[in-house]
Each structure stands twice: as C-alpha cells, then as structure tokens.
Amino acid sequence: MFKRLLFSFVSMISFASFISAQDNLPNVKIKSVKKGKEVEFSSIATECKDTVLIVSFFATWCIPCASELDNINEVYKDKQKEKPFKFIAVAIDDSRTSQRVKPFINGKGWTFDVYLDINSDLKRAFEVNDIPHILIIKNNKVVYQHTGYVAGGEDELFEKVKTL
C-alpha cells in the first residue's frame, strides 16, 4: 500500500514540477448576494488589476469560517487604509443552506461583498479541497493561498497583503 501511495506522491510532484501559474482565472459564474446577478469570476479579478483581491471560500455551516470572517469584518476597513485591497467572500452553501446566506451575512453585520457558488464550480476550478480557504490574487494571478483558520490567522493574512 505504501509503495502505491509513494507512487501517487511521486507522480503528483513530477506533474507539479512543470506546472506554471495560471494566466487566466476561471470564468466560472458566481451570483452576487446583494445584487442577485451572476458575474464571471474572471471579470471581478480583472477589474482589480494590480490591486490585491482577497477571496475567502466559506459556508454558513462552517464554524471556523464564520470566526475568520467575523474577525476580518471587524478590521478590514482599517487595514484597507494602510494598503488598498478588495475583499470578497464566496459561499459554497448548496441548496440545503443557500437560502440562509443573505439573512446570515446581514445578521452577522458583514459589510464586504458575498457571492454564491451553489454547485461548487468555482471551488473546483481553484482546486480547493476544504474550507476555510483564502486566495490572494494580483494582476490576474494567484499569489498566495492559505487553508484552515486559527485565531490570529487574519493578522498573518494582512501582513502578507502588505508585502504584495
């Protein structure tokens, strides 16, 4: 078994060795919770140009995701004054909980833009395994990723943004 696992790892690494970064971001459609309209993800990223875009994948049923976004919501406007960036959250809630997303984010008092990715198409296109998962995009390229959240993770994120 371990030989087979090892084989999987080695083939994966050799694949990874000749992969270059993505030039075009996925043109998957996501739905704006506020406006109710579908937009292509790539157009959001393109609009940002060289301004940093932070994308946080979350779901209303994911406790660490809500903690992370509560903490980010508290400070992100102050942080934007230090260095401008755009912050969006993408809910991967499927039809079980997607109806709750709008009441949930308003009831939380979150002020950033939230989008719905009901069939997880964007999540799959970005090869996201688990949530919470953060992507930082600049000039149409993913320049940083982080998966998982523990208290204080948001400080690390904004430190990273400063260096970009």
Added chain:
Amino acid sequence: MKKILLISLCVTAVQMVNAQSMDLLSKGHLSGSFETYSQLYKDDNSIGAVAPPSNIGSNNFLKLDYTYGQFTAGIQYESYLPSIQDYFSTNSANALNGSQIANKYFKYHEKNFSIQVGDFYEQFGSGIVFRSWENRPIGINNATEGVNFFIQPTDFLKIKVLSGRTRTLFSYSNSTVRGADAEIDFSKWLNKKDAVNPVSLSLAGSYVSRFEDGYTGPIANYPQTVDAYSRRLNFEVSGFSLGVEYVTKGADPHVLNKQSMSTGKALLINTAYTKNNFGISVTGRALSNMDYRSEREVVSADANQLMLNYLPTLTKQQDYMTSNIYVYSTQALNESGLQADVFYNFKAGSAIGGKYGMKLSLNFSYYGALSSVDNITSIGNQNYFHDANIELKKKWSKMLETSITYQNIFYNKTVIQNPAPDVYCNVFAISNIYKYSKKKSIRLVLEDLSTKQDGGNWAAGVAEFSFAPSYSFYFSDLWNYGTAGVPYYGATNGINSGVHYFNIGGSISKNASRFSLCFGRQRAGLLCLGGVCRYVAASYGFTATLTTNFGN
C-alpha cells in the same frame, strides 16, 4: 539487434510524444489537487470497535484539470487501499479495494454556451428532482457520465439538457438518465431602468427521466421509465425573498419503498427577510415517496449510492460533539416539517453589544410524518425530530471571546436509526477562545447533554492550542455518564456507560496544504455532512489526512 532497434524506436517515439505534450502543456494550464484520508484501526472491546481484516483504510483522490483557451479536460484518479470503514457501505464485504481513473471529462465553454462530455456534476433547481455531486467525507460521487449541454440564448432564458448514466463506486448504473431544465427571468420586464428596489421574478421547470429495463419480477405494468417533473418560482424584492418548488414523480416501485406503486410528491417553500444586522429565514418541506434512484435494486446497506435527487436534512449543522449524537436524517418516503432561523447582530457600541458587539442566532426545526402520503399538505401526528436552539457569541476584549449554545432536542430513534425508545434531551455548550498573544490562542469547550432515555447523559470537553496561522494541537473527550441500568443503544448493544471517547491530535497548514493526525476513539452513530448522513461503527486508532493543491 532488432530488439535494440525496436526499443530505441519506442524511446524516440515516447520522447517525441513527450516533447509534443510538453509543448501543448506549456501553452495551456494544468492544475490539480490531492487528498488522502487514511486510518489505522485497532480492536477496542470497551466501545465495541472491531478492526477490519486489513487493519487499514485509505481513501486517496488526485484531481487534474487542464485548460487551454475555451477547452478544459480533466480526470479524477481514486485509490482505495481499501476504502475506510463503512465508507460506501456498512457491510465490510462491500469495501472497495483498488485504484482507477474514476472521473474524466472534456468541456468546451463560452460565455453563454457550454458542452461537457464525460463525468459531470449538475443540479436542477434545489436538487429535488436531480443532482449529481461529490461529497467525499460521506462517500458520495454520483457524477453523471454522458453529455451535459447549457445554453443561454438571450439574457432572460437558460436551458440545460443532459443524458447519461450515474456513477456508483467504480462502475455505472444499468440505466439511462435524461433531463432538461429551463428558467425564464422576468425581471427585465418588471423594472424600470435604474430602479432603486428592483423586483426579481423567475419561473422554471425541470424534467428528469430514468429508464431501466430488465425487470423479471411479478408486478404487472412494472414501470421501466420513471419520470419526475419540477416547477419553480423565485421572487425577490428589497430584503424579501420567496421560493416555491413543487415536484411530482411517477410510480417507482423499489426495495426501499416496499415495491409501492404510488407516485411521489414534494413541496419546498423558502422565504426570507433581511435588513442591516438582521435576518430571518423559514423553510418548509414535505416529501412523499421521493426516494429516486438510478437503479431500483438499491438496498438500504448502500443507502447513499445511485441517488438521482438531493434531499438534504434541513436542520442546523452543529459543531459540538454532544450536539452530533442525536442528528436528524431526511425521511424521503414520508416527511413534513420546517426550519426557521433568526440572526441578529447587536452592534459594537450599542447597550447590549458593548465595545465589540454580540451576535445572536436562533434556530428551530421540526419534522414529522404526513397523515396521508397522498396529501402533501397533511401534517400528521407522528413526530420524528425537533431541535430548538439558541447561540450567543460575544467578544469581551481583543483577547477573549465566548460562545454559548443551548439546544432542546426530540429524537425518534426508531424512525431515524433503529428500534429504540424516543429521546428527549437538552444540550448546553460553552466555548471560549483566549488569544493570549498575537499568534497564540487557547480554545476551551465544555459540553453537556442530559437525557433520561437511551444511553443517558454525556459530557464533553476540548482543549485546543493554536499558533497562527499554521499549527494547532488538541485533546478532546466525550464521556458517557449514563444512568446505571439504561442500556446504550449504540452500534453494539450492551456497551457499558462510563466510556471515554478521547481523541488527541494536531494539524499543520502551510499555504494550500494541510496535514492532520489524530489518535483516539470514534463513537458509533450517524456522521452527517452537507445534509447527508452515513452510519459509522465505533472505531479506535489513528487517522491521518493530507490535502494540497497545485497549479493555481
């Protein structure tokens, strides 16, 4: 000599192919992800854990996607060495042992048009008539293999058409599924340009058909084709929204509905109202004979296989250990009920909110039987489940945050799991996060579940130390301090109360990768994620997971 020539020819050919493929690869873009979930099992008599013959379970997924302009192609390689315990089936003889490319697809995509050939995930409306999707923790991958076509000829009309067969484990259903869905958006005719509060209204309909021949049983007029129809309405204005879906399904006799020739029906109503710092949402659903599968021979031991539709459990997914002892699971054959949520944010600086604000979340859900399965609006007297809960989250200072949860639960164990007395219980949980330096924090959780029925009371605790953003270590214990003489109706009857289900573990996250390792005991029961549950037997041992991605 000939051999050498042949070998060198082969090598040259391979190199040429390689050079070409490398050239192609460098023009396009390759990305992927990898996930492994592996367990090492040990016997443990005190919780009734019996290790499988191999002592090991390992699920591995490698996903690769290649994009070139408007084209995307991809595969998912899956390796079960063998599959983890109770993953695809509670019958250990059905564990999967082997590896193969399980999903493969080719897609052409434009802004208002796409066609996908191979294995695809798709959903019509809320999924009551059709959803093919993947839920790895629960062991669901019912991707449809075939053709999936999408077109948006004008900005107010969307059409989906598909045909194929359903994936199950490493093979496919012996049936053909065909479906179509159309949605018309009336909003552009209802609103003036630059309306402040635009009205959104859409109507939609879906049709799904399953064809399976080869029936040799005794029932006359046995339906080879089972059709399902859905009609949907969505309305939204300002902070208010309403969604209604009504579904009918043809007669579909199978093992799970005891070869019933009656038709299926479903009704789903969602409504929500929200404004700044406040939100309320109410969902009602009724189901009658809605277990809709790709094959009629599916047996209950493989309850999550070959599903054509998606009927999630509409209750709040709790994160506490004791909250997850009595979890509801959808009763597709006969169910009616509702769920309501209220969210409120006491703003920072307000009298109740204090300096950092306070968040309130109320949730209530109730499910029971219909009084008549022929009448989708007839609410019956038999109760299955209720959960009334409140959660308060308050930040006291930059360093300390507390979250308090109370739940009152009724659980009809006979209907949801196996014959056993009804359970009434109260759950109380408190969680504190103390961030004692910029990167270091401690999380402490204390929980209690009290009940006079079933296995009696449970208590639980978690202590977790985190070093942001990468490291985390925890110790947890779930303790059954049931009243003496009350048997615990777990996986194995006769498990003594007083058992400690301890766990110790940790995780490391770096960029897009995460590794975790834990050791301990797993309680027998329903494991639910994404609104779907699978039954897991008690287990004891090590669990290791690794997830990563590349090429983003």
